[in-house]
Amino acid sequence: MMNCVIVDDEPLAREGLASYVRELDFLALAGVCENPLELLPLIDKQPIDLIFLDIQMPKMNGIEFLKIMQKPPMVVITTAYPSYALEGFQLNVLDYLLKPITFERFFKASSKARDYYRLLTKPAGEQQSNVADEDYCFIKCGNKYEKIPFADILYVEGMQNYVNIYTLKGKFMTILSLRGLEENLNSQLFIRVHKSYIVSINKIESIEGNEIFIQNHRIPISRNYRQQIIDEVVSKKLWENTKRKNV
Known part of the structure; x- marks a missing residue:
């Protein structure tokens, strides 16, 4: 199971994503934050595998946060602004979801994160034996x-x-x-x-x-x-x- 965090300044957006997370048995909601500054203490306290990150937020936007963060967990961008897509992928985000986000699209992005997580955490010997x-x-x-x-x-x-x-x-x-x-x-x-x-x-x-x-x-x-x-x-x-x- 992957620990995930939702970072979004809109209460309805946070609630919607949280309800989606609860539908997936391979995700565990480790926290909900209004901005990236609230995320930092969470990352220090426990391992976070996946961040659902909004872009336009007060104090610090999502892109700025990714630029200064060293070795971030997997990140899925959740935003209403398509213009940041190229910059997001240049920062190695796993997926880019445009609001309003459907459950089908959320499931596809989360499944991609799950597959990548399994690849990262699979023992080297097991990887070779399954090829x-x-x-x-x-x-x-x-x-x-x-x-x-x-x-x-x-x-x-x-x-x-x-x-x-x-x-x-x-x-x-x-x-x-x-x-x-x-x-x-x-x-x-x-x-x-x-x-x-x-x-x-x-x-x-x-x-x-x-x-x-x-x-x-x-x-x-x-x-x-x-x-x-x-x-x-x-x-x-x-x-x-x-x-x-x-x-």
């Missing part, structure tokens, strides 16, 4: 079962009652829902880019306009997913002129 068990799956294609290494997957296309899995070795069709398949893929390696497409992040060669290019494939990006792709895929690895000023 072979987690790098492939089997799917049923007609009358046989095909072994699909996750590292070979380029992208997945969802059709009405089945999915096409495009890999380095070719295309495989199986009767699965795209949503069900997505739930079994590592969210750090794969990302939904369209209601009908999931792509391997490592296989993306370029993004132009509303299309992703993987080898000779062109995968559409829907408007609803474009900003998430920029935030979670591009921004984390983006080299800009501003980063070269001190060179």
Whole structure:
């Protein structure tokens, strides 16, 4: 279980997030603060694994707090202002939630934090022993079962009652829902880019306009997913002129 803290100057926002936390059995609410200054004593008293952090607050905003804090816990930004997204991800926040925050979106961010927490806290020997068990799956294609290494997957296309899995070795069709398949893929390696497409992040060669290019494939990006792709895929690895000023 992860200890989390909510930092927000709006009482209704704090109550809403607290009610969401109580719905998840892998989160324990260790404290609720009106501003980052109240958070510091909490961190000194007990281990905090995750912070749900607002940006616009009196005394000190969330971005300023992250800039001065050394080795912060995992952070999920909760704000009404989308303009801070790039700066937030440059400060290594785990996710960026825009108010009003739905439970579905909160659950997705919290699950991402849980997966990352498990990765950080898993013993090294256990990590090595499980690698072979987690790098492939089997799917049923007609009358046989095909072994699909996750590292070979380029992208997945969802059709009405089945999915096409495009890999380095070719295309495989199986009767699965795209949503069900997505739930079994590592969210750090794969990302939904369209209601009908999931792509391997490592296989993306370029993004132009509303299309992703993987080898000779062109995968559409829907408007609803474009900003998430920029935030979670591009921004984390983006080299800009501003980063070269001190060179």
